[in-house]
Amino acid sequence: MPLYHDExxxxxxxxxxxxxxxxxxxxxxxxxxxxRDCPDGFGHGLWKQMAEMxxxxxxxxxxxxxxxxxxxxxxxxxxEIGRNLTPSPFLTSSVLAATALKHGSNDLKGRYxxxxxxxxxxFAVAIDETPKHRPSRITTRAExxxxxxxxxxxxxxxxxxxxxxxLVVAARTSGSDEDDDGITLFAVPKDAANMSxxxxxxxxxxxxxxxxxxxxxxxxxxxxxxxDGGREVLNAMLTAGxxxxxxxxxxxxxxxxxxxxxxxxxxxQFGKLIGEFQALQHRASHLYSEVEIARxxxxxxxxxxxxxxxxxxxxxxxxxxxxAKTAGLAVKEGVQMHGGxxxxxxxxxxxxxxxxxxxxxxxxxxYFHANRVAEMSGY
Amino acid sequence: xxxxxxxxEETRSWLEANCxxxxxxxxxxxxxxxxxxxxxxxxxxxxKAWFEACVAKGYxxxxxxxxxxxxxxxxxxxxxxxxxxxxxxxxxPLSSFGIWMLGPALLHFGTEEQKKHFLGQIxxxxxxxxxxxxxxxxxxxxxxxxxxxxxxxDHWVVNGQKVWTSYADQADWIFCLVRTDKENKYKGxxxxxxxxxxxGCSTKPIKLISGNSxxxxxxxxxxxxxxxxxxxxxxxxxxINRGWDVAKYLLGHEREMISGADGGNTxxxxxxxxxxxAKGGDELDPVLRAELAMFDVDALAYGAMGEKFLDEIxxxxxxxxQPNMMKYAGTELNxxxxxxxxxxxxxxxLEWESEETSGGKPSRNWLRTKANSxxxxxxEVMLNVISKRILDLPGS
Ligand SMILES: Cc1cc2nc3c(=O)[nH]c(=O)nc-3n(C[C@H](O)[C@H](O)[C@H](O)COP(=O)(O)OP(=O)(O)OC[C@H]3O[C@@H](n4cnc5c(N)ncnc54)[C@H](O)[C@@H]3O)c2cc1C
Ligand SMILES: Cc1cc2nc3c(=O)[nH]c(=O)nc-3n(C[C@H](O)[C@H](O)[C@H](O)COP(=O)(O)OP(=O)(O)OC[C@H]3O[C@@H](n4cnc5c(N)ncnc54)[C@H](O)[C@@H]3O)c2cc1C
Numbered sequence: 165m166p167l168y169h170d171e172x173x174x175x176x177x178x179x180x181x182x183x184x185x186x187x188x189x190x191x192x193x194x195x196x197x198x199x200r201d202c203p204d205g206f207g208h209g210l211w212k213q214m215a216e217m218x219x220x221x222x223x224x225x226x227x228x229x230x231x232x233x234x235x236x237x238x239x240x241x242x243x244e245i246g247r248n249l250t251p252s253p254f255l256t257s258s259v260l261a262a263t264a265l266k267h268g269s270n271d272l273k274g275r276y277x278x279x280x281x282x283x284x285x286x287f288a289v290a291i292d293e294t295p296k297h298r299p300s301r302i303t304t305r306a307e308x309x310x311x312x313x314x315x316x317x318x319x320x321x322x323x324x325x326x327x328x329x330x331l332v333v334a335a336r337t338s339g340s341d342e343d344d345d346g347i348t349l350f351a352v353p354k355d356a357a358n359m360s361x362x363x364x365x366x367x368x369x370x371x372x373x374x375x376x377x378x379x380x381x382x383x384x385x386x387x388x389x390x391x392d393g394g395r396e397v398l399n400a401m402l403t404a405g406x407x408x409x410x411x412x413x414x415x416x417x418x419x420x421x422x423x424x425x426x427x428x429x430x431x432x433q434f435g436k437l438i439g440e441f442q443a444l445q446h447r448a449s450h451l452y453s454e455v456e457i458a459r460x461x462x463x464x465x466x467x468x469x470x471x472x473x474x475x476x477x478x479x480x481x482x483x484x485x486x487x488a489k490t491a492g493l494a495v496k497e498g499v500q501m502h503g504g505x506x507x508x509x510x511x512x513x514x515x516x517x518x519x520x521x522x523x524x525x526x527x528x529x530x531y532f533h534a535n536r537v538a539e540m541s542g543y
Numbered sequence: 544x545x546x547x548x549x550x551x552e553e554t555r556s557w558l559e560a561n562c563x564x565x566x567x568x569x570x571x572x573x574x575x576x577x578x579x580x581x582x583x584x585x586x587x588x589x590x591k592a593w594f595e596a597c598v599a600k601g602y603x604x605x606x607x608x609x610x611x612x613x614x615x616x617x618x619x620x621x622x623x624x625x626x627x628x629x630x631x632x633x634x635x636p637l638s639s640f641g642i643w644m645l646g647p648a649l650l651h652f653g654t655e656e657q658k659k660h661f662l663g664q665i666x667x668x669x670x671x672x673x674x675x676x677x678x679x680x681x682x683x684x685x686x687x688x689x690x691x692x693x694x695x696x697d698h699w700v701v702n703g704q705k706v707w708t709s710y711a712d713q714a715d716w717i718f719c720l721v722r723t724d725k726e727n728k729y730k731g732x733x734x735x736x737x738x739x740x741x742x743g744c745s746t747k748p749i750k751l752i753s754g755n756s757x758x759x760x761x762x763x764x765x766x767x768x769x770x771x772x773x774x775x776x777x778x779x780x781x782x783i784n785r786g787w788d789v790a791k792y793l794l795g796h797e798r799e800m801i802s803g804a805d806g807g808n809t810x811x812x813x814x815x816x817x818x819x820x821a822k823g824g825d826e827l828d829p830v831l832r833a834e835l836a837m838f839d840v841d842a843l844a845y846g847a848m849g850e851k852f853l854d855e856i857x858x859x860x861x862x863x864x865q866p867n868m869m870k871y872a873g874t875e876l877n878x879x880x881x882x883x884x885x886x887x888x889x890x891x892x893l894e895w896e897s898e899e900t901s902g903g904k905p906s907r908n909w910l911r912t913k914a915n916s917x918x919x920x921x922x923e924v925m926l927n928v929i930s931k932r933i934l935d936l937p938g939s
Contacts (some may be wrong), residue, residue, distance in 0.1 A: 167851035167858055290571035329836040425934050439936040442927070448936065449929035453872045457841075459609040464847035479843070489837075530840075531833075535845070538836035543827065 165471070167463050169236070177235055179217070187213055188250035197251060198369040204327040206251035206284075211268060214252065223262045223404075224540075228277050230262075234470035235404060239411035239462060246415020247422075248517050249512075253286040256323050259408040260401050261287035262452040264332045264349055267389040267397040267473070272351055276330055288328035289401070290319035290375055297528040299334070299402060302347055304377065306335040307319025313337070313387075314455045315350065315380040323526070325373030326361040328475055329354045334398050337391055347394040347400075350386045357381065368515075368522040371404035398428050403477060406484045406527045407465045413487035414462050417455050420516040424448070424498040432502070444501060451497055458483075458490040478540050485533035488524045495520045550620050554627045554842070561596040565589035568636045571901055576638050579668025581715045594668065598635035604642055604666045611658055612666025618857040640664035640709075641672040643800045645718050648734075648793040656775030661736070673739070674797075675705040675719035675761055677792065682707075683924050685720075686728055686787065690763065692721040692735065699723065699735070701766040707918070711746040711759035712811070714739055718793075721768075724784050734786030735779050737768045737882055753910035754895070754903075797919045798866040801874035802849075811839040812880055816887035831886055838883055845876055864932035871925035874915035881909040 169177060187210060189194075197207055214220055219241050223228020238259055245254055257280055265273055279285030293300055304317025315335055325331060331352045339346030342497045352359065361373040389397040425448055428439030438444055465483040468476035495517035499506040506513050524530065566589055570576060574586045577594055597603050598613060606621045607613025649658055664670045670882050681688040688701040690703025701721055712715065717739050724731030735938060739746070743766040746759040771777050781789045811836035820827050827835070852869055855861040884905060885892050892905035900906075916922040930936040 166854035167847065168855055168858075231746040324567035336903075353592075386789040399937060412801075425936070428936060437937045438891040440938065445930035445936050446923065446926040447932075447933055449868075449871075450928055452934060453868045456868060457844050460848035460851040463851065477846075482847075525634070530837075533834050534833070534836040534840050538813055538832060538840050541811065541814040541839060543814050543832065543835070 165467055167460065167467065173236060173240060178241045180219075180241050183213075184241075184244035184248045184250055188245065188248045188252070190249050190515060194249045194369065194515060195252055196501040203363070203371065205324065205365070206253065206327075209252070209285075211286065212283040214254065215281065219254065220258050220283050221277070221514045223258060223261075223450075224277055224281060228273050229281050230277070234506055235407055235466040236463065237472055238408060239466050242408050242411040243415035243418070245504065246412035246417075247419035247521075248352060249416070249419070253288075253324055255326070255405065255408050255412060256289055256328075257285070257287040260289045261330070261332050263404040264289070264388050264401045264459055265351075265401070267349075268351065269385060271385055271389060276351065277505055279329065281528050286324060286327050288322050288325045288373075289405070290322045290325065290331050290333045291398070291402075292321050293317070293319055295320065297532055299398065300344070301341055302334055302336050303341045304333070304335045304372075306337050306348060306350065306382070308337075309381065310407055312381060312383045313348075313350070315352070315382055318374065318376045320374045321525075322361075322373045322375050324371060325375050326363045326371065331375070332388065332401070334394065337394075343368055344395055346392050347398060348391050349388040349394040349397050350375075350382055351388055352380065352382065352386065366522050368518040370522060374440075375463035393447070399477075402527060403469060403480045407462065407469055407476075408479045409523055410458075410462045410465065410480075410483040410487040413484075413491045413520070414455070414459050414522050416516055416523060417454040417458060417491035419453055420494040420498040420513060420520070421448075421455055422493070423513060423516075424494075426502050438499060438501075441455070441482075445457060447501070451494055453492045454493060458487045461486045478537065481528075481533040481536040481540070485503075485530040485537065486487040488530035488533070491520045492524060492530075526529070546724065547619055547623060549774070550670070551623050551627065552789065554624055557600070558627055558631055558633065560629075560851040561593070562631060562633045563589035563593055565635075567632045568634075569632070570634060572904075574598070574871070575634065577636065578638050578670025578710070578713070579641075580713065581669070582649040582713065583668070586678040593634070594636045598667050601666070603637040603639075603668065604646065604662075607646070607666065609676070611650075619722045622853070637668045637673065639665060639668065640674055640714075641670065644793050644797050645672050645736075647796045648718075649790050651792060652781040652789050654772070654775050654777065655776060657780075659773045660776050670716050671710070671714045673708050673714035673717050673759075673761075674713045675708055675717045676712075677707045678704060678785035679706050683844055685790070688720055688732065689720050690719070691725070692733060694723065697771075698767050698769045698854070699733075699770055701735070701737075701763045703763050707749070708746065708758050708761045709918075710854075711739060711761045712748055713757075717744075717761070718780075720786055720790055721921060727784070727786050730784050732790070733779050733783050734781055734789040735768055737766070737778065741766050741768070743767075751911070752913070753907040755907065755911070769806075782916055793922065795863075795866045798870035798925075801915060801919045802866065802869035802871075811842045811882070812883055812887070813839045816884060820887055820889075823889070825889070827887070831883075835883055835887070838879060841876060843922060845872060848872070862933055864928055867925045867928040868933070870919065871916075871929070872921050874912075875922060877915050878912050881912045885909050 177477045204256055218231055221230035222233040222238050226232040306313040306315045333350045335354050337348040358378045363373050366372055431438045459484040465479035468479050498513045499517055502513050505511050568859040577590055604613040605616045605624050609615040649661055678688050692699035692701045719735050721733050721735050722731055723733040733781050743764040745762045748756040749758040750756040817827050888905050894900045
């Protein structure tokens with residue numbers, strides 16, 4: 165498959181580009197909700213509109229009422245989300261949770277997928293327990309109890325945890341904390357008793373929770389996939405999520421670069437447009453190269469995942485690490501080249517810097533993924 | 544089975560039957576690379592057999608039309624051939640500036656007779672070419688070149704000096720930029736083709752920091768260059784005084800080649816280097832391991848970029864200045880690769896002449912890569928081009 169968008173994908177890209185610029189733009193979404201201290205950090209109205217556009221159920225199979233599209237397509241939407249810094253539950257609900265639910269029973273799918281596809285439901289994923297992404301270590305426990313399970317432990321950095329109608333929770337059903345096996349994924353409904361959310365607003369104005377499970381009782385049919393065999397589902401979900409986060413990151417990087425390059429063409433100092441100074445031109449051109457390369461890594465990873473290739477795993481880490489470094493460069497150069505006004509809240513470049521920081525940390529940063537590349541390469 | 548799958552099967556069995564085992568080994572020294580030309584000799588029978596099989600099949604220039612010595616492969620088929628050759632680690636049968644640089648320019652600008660005449664010779668490795676662009680006073684600012692060809696009716700008399708002419712001492716012919724109109728900077732250059740054995744043409748080697756000297760200064764003193772080599776075969780490409788267009792087109796291909804988009808610069812180093820260090824009974828320093836891992840991320844991402852770039856170029860989706868970006872990123876990456884390999888190799892990689900290191904290969908290669916971001920246009924010049932042509936930043 166050639167590494168560019170085919171005709172249908174290019175059409176989708178056009179649609180997503182104009183939709184996000186018109187409906188999901190910074191002024192109408194990010195700033196709007198932030199300035200109102202919205203406890204969700206995003207607008208449900210936009211989520212409903214995204215459903216009408218057919219975005220919410222892109223990765224849901226056609227048999228389950230979705231569009232049965234691939235990660236290339238989901239990535240197209242995510243890149244525009246990134247470019248516009250659109251706060252939305254797309255990545256957690258339509259990519260991560262939807263991937264997990266692929267492995268769920270028909271009963272689970274029937275319970276949750278229609279709400280996702282309609283844009284009425286929002287899902288969150290609860291994986292990490294420490295401030296750094298360490299999915300190899302899961303200590304939250306689910307003990308057998310009657311026909312079901314009793315869940316105890318805590319999770320941190322649960323994006324939109326308090327807004328979610330359902331949380332996908334990775335818990336240990338057997339073995340010791342560092343074991344690969346013995347993990348089970350659960351679909352925990354919003355109204356479960358003994359679950360508490362400690363909400364925090366993050367640097368990018370998004371909302372996350374530290375969520376505690378204090379003997380949460382779950383039915384046996386809350387299990388996604390196999391009991392003790394959840395690592396496989398978790399890995400599938402993580403790979404999809406990382407590639408998705410990388411796609412969003414490319415959008416953040418491109419968006420930051422574009423407004424910076426525009427600024428270089430407008431701002432005059434020393435009687436010249438600052439874009440005439442070679443010192444700035446070279447840095448902008450270097451940044452452009454990095455963004456292009458990062459974009460290539462992302463589409464490669466998406467295609468490998470859609471094609472079911474074993475190499476998708478390695479490429480997902482390459483993409484996540486490359487994008488983290490690239491978007492980091494884009495926002496840092498962006499603020500610097502804006503000069504003093506880059507430090508002001510009024511200008512958008514700082515918002516890109518904040519979003520990038522949160523996105524870099526989500527599902528593993530550049531260090532985590534470079535280390536994974538080394539491990540997968542045998543060193 | 545699709546046509547392409549059938550082609551893949553066919554290619555596999557052809558390679559199996561025609562590519563000798565010795566030609567599936569990594570290139571170890573200069574002699575392992577066959578450059579063709581009048582003075583060429585084969586290192587061994589395997590090299591000869593592999594070369595001849597490829598010539599017969601049109602596989603020295605697979606994507607060129609059959610009438611010019613190619614195999615007439617479609618872009619998709621050419622990609623399959625490349626993949627299959629990479630899979631068995633087959634060596635390139637013929638390395639040549641004729642293939643990488645002059646050929647594409649002739650295909651684009653040449654007359655029919657001219658193509659038939661020169662392209663066939665290139666495909667069959669009969670003539671070895673060198674590139675006469677740079678001059679002592681004209682490197683990055685190439686268009687300022689001074690070598691002058693005085694019009695004498697049916698021929699020119701060329702005087703001047705070129706520098707950095709790679710392999711000029713081993714080449715048979717030169718494609719050379721010559722000023723033919725002193726009044727007009729851009730529209731006063733002609734792209735000429737002539738024999739380096741012509742009277743008045745001489746070369747002198749330049750020794751590089753790597754200790755090797757495949758580079759030359761080339762002097763032209765009253766060299767007589769005819770305007771034509773026969774009916775429909777002009778001695779220049781494109782039009783007289785419009786050689787700059789040809790030169791720029793060719794540079795695009797040169798940059799593509801140096802960028803290693805075709806697979807050259809995509810290799811990771813981490814696993815190879817860690818094995819290497821372990822063999823020496825040593826452990827990889829954690830900080831070096833981290834650098835190797837970060838490098839491998841960049842190399843694998845660049846590999847995807849190379850693939851994307853080639854796919855896009857084939858269907859005209861790539862920005863025309865994109866080769867400058869590939870050249871910039873690819874060469875900077877390759878320099879970083881060799882720095883890391885030197886670090887991982889430790890004192891062993893400092894050896895300059897030992898047998899163990901095939902004559903100081905690590906250190907000589909490391910030094911040679913420093914030219915990657917200079918030859919074919921420097922990194923700074925690439926960044927200038929990206930600024931102007933892609934980002935549309937204002938000129939100073
Ligand atoms: C937090 C903060 C506090 C401040 N406090 C004060 C204060 O108390 N009093 C006060 O008077 N000022 C203050 N300043 C202003 C500060 O001095 C200016 O922001 C600074 O001089 C840069 O000017 P500028 O913001 O107009 O950026 P610009 O001059 O517009 O620069 C934009 C970008 O272009 C680059 N650039 C500009 N010219 C060139 C060139 N010739 N070559 C290469 N690159 C170039 C810059 O490096 C920058 O990256 C403050 C600024 C900030 C951010
Ligand atoms: C190994 C090797 C092989 C080569 N092979 C060939 C060959 O076969 N045929 C041939 O014709 N030539 C060849 N070259 C020459 C090559 O194309 C030139 O060296 C190159 O174009 C740079 O020119 P220069 O060496 O004159 O450097 P200069 O142009 O003098 O540059 C010196 C420094 O100034 C910088 N600089 C120059 N202009 C600008 C600018 N506008 N903005 C910012 N920075 C600038 C450069 O980036 C560089 O860092 C080869 C060179 C090398 C090293």
